Amino acid sequence: AGNGLGVTIDGTGRWGVNDGGTGQLGFTFNGQDLLKNATTGRNEAGLMLGLSNTRVSDVVKINSTTRSADWELQGSIGTGGTNGDLKELLAVYKESAAVTNPLGIEVTQSVYGWNTTGDVGYVIMEYRLKNTTSDTLKQLSLGIFADWNLGTITENRADWDTNNNLGYIYESGGTGTHAGIALLTAQTAQYYAFDQDGTSGSINISDGFTKAEKYESMSGNLARRKAGETGNGGDVAHTMGARIITLAPGETTLVAFALVAGVNLTELQYIERASPRAEHSRCNHNARRRG
Numbered sequence: 001a002g003n004g005l006g007v008t009i010d011g012t013g014r015w016g017v018n019d020g021g022t023g024q025l026g027f028t029f030n031g032q033d034l035l036k037n038a039t040t041g042r043n044e045a046g047l048m049l050g051l052s053n054t055r056v057s058d059v060v061k062i063n064s065t066t067r068s069a070d071w072e073l074q075g076s077i078g079t080g081g082t083n084g085d086l087k088e089l090l091a092v093y094k095e096s097a098a099v100t101n102p103l104g105i106e107v108t109q110s111v112y113g114w115n116t117t118g119d120v121g122y123v124i125m126e127y128r129l130k131n132t133t134s135d136t137l138k139q140l141s142l143g144i145f146a147d148w149n150l151g152t153i154t155e156n157r158a159d160w161d162t163n164n165n166l167g168y169i170y171e172s173g174g175t176g177t178h179a180g181i182a183l184l185t186a187q188t189a190q191y192y193a194f195d196q197d198g199t200s201g202s203i204n205i206s207d208g209f210t211k212a213e214k215y216e217s218m219s220g221n222l223a224r225r226k227a228g229e230t231g232n233g234g235d236v237a238h239t240m241g242a243r244i245i246t247l248a249p250g251e252t253t254l255v256a257f258a259l260v261a262g263v264n265l266t267e268l269q270y271i272e273r274a275s276p277r278a279e280h281s282r283c284n285h286n287a288r289r290r291g
Contacts, residue, residue, distance in 0.1 A: 004029065004030070004120040004121050004261075005027070005028065005029055005113065005121065005122065005123055005259075005261060006025035006026075006027070006028035007025060007026075007027050007028070007111065007113075007123055007259065008023070008024045008025045008026060008027075009077065009089055009091060009109070009111055010073075011073035011076070011077045011091035011093060011109075012059050012069070012071040012072060012073055012091075012093050013046045013047035013058070013059040013071045013093060013107065013109070014045065014046040014047075014059050014060075015027070015045050015046060015111070015125065015259075016033075016034075016035040016043050016045040016146070017043060018033055018035070018036060018043045019043070020041075026043050027043075027045065027179075027259070027261075029121075029177070029179070029261035030177075032177075034148055034149065034150060034177065034179050034261060035146070035147065035148060035149060036149060037147070037149050037153065038149070038153070039153075040064055042061075042064075043147075044060055044061045044067070044145070044146070044147040044237075045060070045144070045145065045146040045147065046058065046059040046060045046067075046144070046145060047059060047060075047071070047107070047109075047127065047142070047143075047144060048060060048142070048143040048144070048145055048214050048215075048218055048239070048241075049103055049105060049107075049129075049140065049141070049142050049143075050103075050140075050141050050143075050211075050214065050215040050218060050219065051103060051137060051138075051139065051140055051141075052215065053211065053212035053215040053216065054101065054211065054212070055101050055103065056211040056212075056214050056215050057070040057071065057095050057099055057102065057103055057105075058070055058145075058211075058214055059071055060145045060209065060214070061145075061147070061205070061209050062208060062209060063207075063208045063209070064206075069096065069098075070095055070096060070098075070099050071093040071094065071095060071096065071107065072093055072094060072095070072096045073091060073092070073093050074092045074093055074094055074106075075092065077089055077090065077091045078090040078091070080110055085114050085115045086112065086113075086114055087112070087113045087114070087115065088110060088111065088112050088113075089110070089111045090108070090109070090110050090111075091108075091109045092106065092107070092108050092109075093106075093107050093109070094106050094107070094132075103137065103140075104131065104132050104133035104135075104137075105129050105130065105131060105132065105137075105140075105247075106129075106130040106132050107127055107128070107129060107130075108127070108128040108130070109125070109126070109127055109128075110124075110125075110126045110128075111123055111124070111125055111126075112124040112126070120271075121260055121261055121262050121267070121271045122258050122259060122260040122261070122271045123258070123259050124184070124256060124257070124258055124259075125144075125256065125257045125258075125259055126254060126255070126256045126257075127142065127254065127255045127256075128252055128253070128254050129142070129244070129247065129252065129253055129254075129255065130250070130251070130252040131247040131248060131249055131250060131251050131252075132250075133249060134249050135249065136246055136247065136248050136249065137244075137246065137247040138245070138246050139219075139243070139244075139245065139246075140243075140244040140246075140247055141190060141215065141218045141219040141241055141242070141243055141244070142218065142241055142242050142244065142255050143190060143214070143217060143218025143219075143239040143240065143241035144181055144239065144240050144241065144257060145214070145217070145237065145238075145239045146169075146179075146181060146237065146238060146239075146240070147196075147237040148169040148179045148236075148237070148238075150169060150170065150171040150175075150177045150178075150179065151171040151173070151175055151177060152171070152173070153235050154232075154233070154234055154235050155171060155172045155173055155228075155232045155233040155234075156169055156170065156171060156172065156228055156233050156234065156235065156236045157169065157170055157172055157226070157227065157228035157229065157233045157234075157236060158193035158194070158226060158227040158228055158236045158237070158238050159193070159225065159226050160191050160193065160222060160225035160226070161180075161265070161269065162222075164182055164269055165182055165183040165184075165189045166180050166181070166182040166260075166268065166269070167180055167181055167182075167191045167193070167238050167240040168180030168181075168260075168265065168268055169236060169237075169238060170264075170265070171233075172228070172232050172233040173232065175263070176263055176264055177261070177262075177263060178261065178262050178263065178264060178265055178267070178268050179259075179260070179261045180240075180259075180260050180261075180268050181238075181240035181257050181258070181259055181260075182240075182257060182258045182260060183240065183241075183242055183255075183256075183257055184256040184257060184258055185242065185254060185255050185256045187242035187243055187244055187255060188221070188242065188243040189221075189222065189240075189241070189242060190217075190218050190219060190220065190221060190222070190223075190239070190240070190241035190242060190243055191221075191222050191223070191224075191225060191238065191239065191240055191241070192216070192217035192218070192220065192223050192224045192238060192239045193224050193225060193226055193227035193236065193237075193238045194217070194224075194227055194236060194237045194238060194239075195227045195228060195234050195235075195236060196234070196235045196236060196237055197234070197235065199230070199234070200227075200229065200230070201224075202224065202227060203216065203217065205237065206235075214239075217239035217241075218239050218241035219241075219243065221243075240257065242255045258271070
């Protein structure tokens with residue numbers, strides 16, 4: 001983004017992509033890809049949408065070697081309103097024909113960053129969701145799953161900041177790097193912090209991540225606010241989400257997040273709260289429209 005962060009999207013709902021392709025940055029902060037798992041070589045972060053535990057479309061991990069591929073890019077990734085200090089990536093995607101029980105949602109994803117001193121350490125991720133069906137979609141949940149890997153990945157912790165609708169993960173020792181996702185729009189926040197091996201009552205995603213588990217993580221309100229609480233921490237991940245009560249036929253609604261990185265929680269909170277771009281998204285972009 002040119003503001004201390006670099007992020008790559010693939011146009012199907014994945015972000016922080018680093019599969020070894022030319023120019024792929026993952027999610028880079030201070031020269032480090034904060035999503036890269038040094039053991040598996042994989043980055044896992046992306047969009048999940050669901051109406052029930054059997055009706056979920058997503059692009060995140062199924063297990064340690066495969067991931068869902070339920071969304072397809074329509075056309076190509078564009079540069080949106082890129083001009084001057086603003087950098088924007090824009091992608092439109094729909095569910096693939098292989099999805100057996102589709103939601104019928106078209107997603108327009110925008111990623112914004114600004115190459116200015118006051119906009120360091122974050123990008124804005126916006127999802128415009130359009131109901132393309134003839135039915136009203138009720139209790140739709142949107143989740144962003146992210147498996148951050150900060151420093152020694154078995155020494156990470158996850159937590160929740162209620163005042164800022166901010167889910168974050170941090171390194172318990174070492175550099176103290178923090179990374180997080182904050183909900184900017186007015187939907188009801190959903191959050192689930194995973195101990196990936198299932199300890200302390202967590203959903204176990206080390207043995208696979210099912211559709212039902214994905215839905216549970218993005219629809220249970222603030223079901224699990226902390227992970228990695230024992231010892232020096234653990235291998236953790238989180239889902240940050242939003243609950244959309246209804247989406248009528250032809251209606252479009254917007255959900256916006258800030259993806260933030262810093263060296264401590266105070267820095268994350270400052271970036272999320274003080275940024276004029278984040279405030280603009282929070283206050284002015286919670287739009288719903290028909291057609």
